[in-house]
Structures are given as structure tokens and as C-alpha cells.
Amino acid sequence: MAATFQERDDHVIEVTELRRAYKGGFEAVRGISFAVGRGELFALLGTNGAGKTSTVEVLEGLAKPSGGQVRVLGHDPYSRRDRVRPRIGVMLQEGGFPSELTVAEAVRMWAGCTSNARPTGEALELVGLGKRSGVRVKQLSGGEKRRLDLALALLGRPEVLFLDEPTTGLDAEGRVETWELVRALRASGTTVLLTTHYLEEAESLADRLAIMHEGRLAVSGTPAEVTATQPSQITFELPDGYHVGDLPPLGALGVTAHETAGRTVKLRTDELQGVATRLLLWAQEARVELRGLDVRSASLEEAFLQIARDIKAGDAQDVRQKETVA
Numbered sequence: 001m002a003a004t005f006q007e008r009d010d011h012v013i014e015v016t017e018l019r020r021a022y023k024g025g026f027e028a029v030r031g032i033s034f035a036v037g038r039g040e041l042f043a044l045l046g047t048n049g050a051g052k053t054s055t056v057e058v059l060e061g062l063a064k065p066s067g068g069q070v071r072v073l074g075h076d077p078y079s080r081r082d083r084v085r086p087r088i089g090v091m092l093q094e095g096g097f098p099s100e101l102t103v104a105e106a107v108r109m110w111a112g113c114t115s116n117a118r119p120t121g122e123a124l125e126l127v128g129l130g131k132r133s134g135v136r137v138k139q140l141s142g143g144e145k146r147r148l149d150l151a152l153a154l155l156g157r158p159e160v161l162f163l164d165e166p167t168t169g170l171d172a173e174g175r176v177e178t179w180e181l182v183r184a185l186r187a188s189g190t191t192v193l194l195t196t197h198y199l200e201e202a203e204s205l206a207d208r209l210a211i212m213h214e215g216r217l218a219v220s221g222t223p224a225e226v227t228a229t230q231p232s233q234i235t236f237e238l239p240d241g242y243h244v245g246d247l248p249p250l251g252a253l254g255v256t257a258h259e260t261a262g263r264t265v266k267l268r269t270d271e272l273q274g275v276a277t278r279l280l281l282w283a284q285e286a287r288v289e290l291r292g293l294d295v296r297s298a299s300l301e302e303a304f305l306q307i308a309r310d311i312k313a314g315d316a317q318d319v320r321q322k323e324t325v326a
């Protein structure tokens with residue numbers, strides 16, 4: 001990641017050794033670095049309390065780093081808020097509008113504080129709220145409120161869009177519609193920094209992502225690079241009359257681990273294509289059918305859970321080492 005950071009000069013967001021400590025001394029962000037190129041969609045993932053919001057608030061210019069530095073569109077977003085704010089869009093968790101306002105009134109009120117604002121109708125059409133402009137904010141569903149929040153973030157035609165859990169509270173259809181909109185914005189050149197709890201959302205949308213844990217970046221890269229750190233998986237049912245021992249030697253096949261549950265066999269491997277090919281050739285020669293055959297790379301969710309387990313195991317090991325030293 002550091003190499004990428006130095007090689008490119010079109011970074012819209014640059015984060016270098018960022019630290020953020022709260023009053024009382026708790027350090028929520030502990031020296032993280034990453035960069036986001038123009039037009040890229042970068043997802044920040046992490047366990048609860050990992051430090052995502054603490055990081056994003058610094059990028060939005062709402063808080064000052066206690067160490068390191070950040071640049072958004074080439075400026076320090078805190079000290080040069082005047083330069084940065086008009087060019088970014090921030091989707092807040094709750095817009096906080098007087099709920100008696102109608103949707104159109106809320107947008108017009110926000111437009112009053114936004115330079116070069118889109119016309120109200122255009123902003124509402126963009127998020128699929130065109131037909132709801134006369135409805136009071138308090139009458140919107142949770143999902144519609146999230147869309148209104150998004151409309152407000154898009155009002156100033158931002159070059160950089162910060163989306164903090166944009167689809168929380170949306171049903172499956174609303175989520176897919178929001179994804180389409182985010183993809184369209186990205187296609188038109190908007191740079192997007194997204195935080196989300198939905199791993200499939202990051203997998204589906206992000207060009208690159210980072211997983212935070214306890215203030216640090218545990219892993220970062222493209223979704224494919226992150227999932228490639230975890231073994232792929234082949235599942236099938238043993239043919240009638242066969243036992244696991246009747247399969248070719250699993251180590252020689254390239255299998256790194258296996259488990260069985262009844263007649264179902266699950267193989268893990270770092271060389272999916274080779275193992276699948278050898279297994280299918282064996283099945284063909286043995287003239288047996290591998291029922292329920294499922295061949296797939298690790299999902300981001302599996303990678304995320306494994307990384308969290310590895311970190312916990314690492315933490316436990318650290319504690320044991322400290323205890324031994326003590």
C-alpha cells in the first residue's frame with residue numbers, strides 16, 4: 001500500500017500515519033496510512049469500535065489529528081475547511097431536520113447552505129424520492145430518510161463523497177438501488193469513501209478496501225487481494241460406497257485442510273483450479289458423480305471473520321508471551 005501511495009500523484013485522499021486520541025488519552029486511531037485515487041471507491045471496514053468513524057471525522061474536517069497528517073483534495077481538511085468543504089459531500093447518519101418540514105423544504109433549506117446546489121427536484125429524483133417531495137420528513141420510512149440524507153450529501157455535486165453506512169435500515173431492494181446510484185456516481189468520476197458493516201456491499205462496490213481493528217489497519221487491498229489471503233473451498237458429497245480414504249491422497253492433490261460432516265466433504269486449498277481439475281479427473285476415471293459439487297474462492301465475509309480470529313489468536317498469544325516474560 002505504501003508503494004502505491006508514493007507512486008501516484010492523483011490522490012484525492014491521503015492519510016499518513018494518522019493518530020487520533022480523545023480527551024482522557026484513549027487512542028482510537030493508531031497510525032494508519034492509506035490513499036484513495038480520483039474516481040476510486042474505497043471501503044473502510046472493521047469491527048465495532050475499530051476507529052472508522054474516528055478516521056472519517058478527521059477526513060471530513062470535523063476533528064484534528066493528534067498525530068500524522070491527512071490531505072483531502074490536496075488540503076488539510078481541518079485548517080482549510082473553507083477550501084475542502086464546498087467540494088465534498090457528507091452523508092450523516094441522521095440528517096437531523098425538523099421533522100415537520102416536507103422533503104422538498106428540507107432539501108431547499110440545505111441548499112441554502114450549499115454552493116452550486118443542484119435543483120431540489122433533480123436531487124430528489126437522483127435518490128428516487130421525486131414523488132415524495134411534499135411528504136413531511138417525519139412520515140418517511142427509515143429507508144426513505146437514508147435516501148434523503150444521501151440527496152443532501154449529493155446536493156453540492158461533490159467531488160468526494162463520504163458515505164457512513166449508507167444502506168443501514170434499507171430493505172434489500174433499497175440497498176440494491178443505492179448501490180446502483182453509488183456505482184453511477186463513481187462512473188461519473190466521484191471519489192467515494194464508504195464505511196459499512198455489510199461485507200457484501202464492500203465486495204460488490206469497492207475498488208479497494210481496508211479492514212480496521214483497534215485503531216490499526218489489519219489488511220488492505222482490492223477485494224480479490226483480500227480474499228486471496230484466505231483458502232478457497234471445494235465441497236461435495238462422497239459417492240455411494242466411498243470413504244475419504246478412497247479419494248486420492250489429499251496432500252498430493254494440493255489440499256491444505258479438510259473436514260467431513262456425514263457424507264459431505266469440505267476441502268480447503270490455495271490452488272483452487274489445480275485441485276478442482278485433479279479431483280474431477282479422478283471422479284471421471286472412477287466413473288463416479290460428485291453430487292452437490294461447489295467450488296469457490298473465499299468470500300470477503302470469510303476473509304473478514306478469519307482475519308478477526310487471527311487477530312484474536314495473535315492477541316491471546318501476545319498476552320501469553322507477556323505473561324511468560326513477566
Ligand SMILES: Nc1ncnc2c1ncn2[C@@H]1O[C@H](COP(=O)(O)OP(=O)(O)OP(=O)(O)O)[C@@H](O)[C@H]1O
Binds near residue numbers: 023026055
Ligand atoms: N468522544 C469519544 N471519547 C472517547 N472515546 C471515544 C469517543 N468516540 C469514540 N470513542 C472510542 O473510540 C473507539 C473507536 O470508535 P469509532 O466510533 O471510531 O469506531 P467505529 O469503527 O466507527 O465503530 P462502529 O462500527 O461501532 O460505529 C471506540 O472504542 C469508542 O468507544
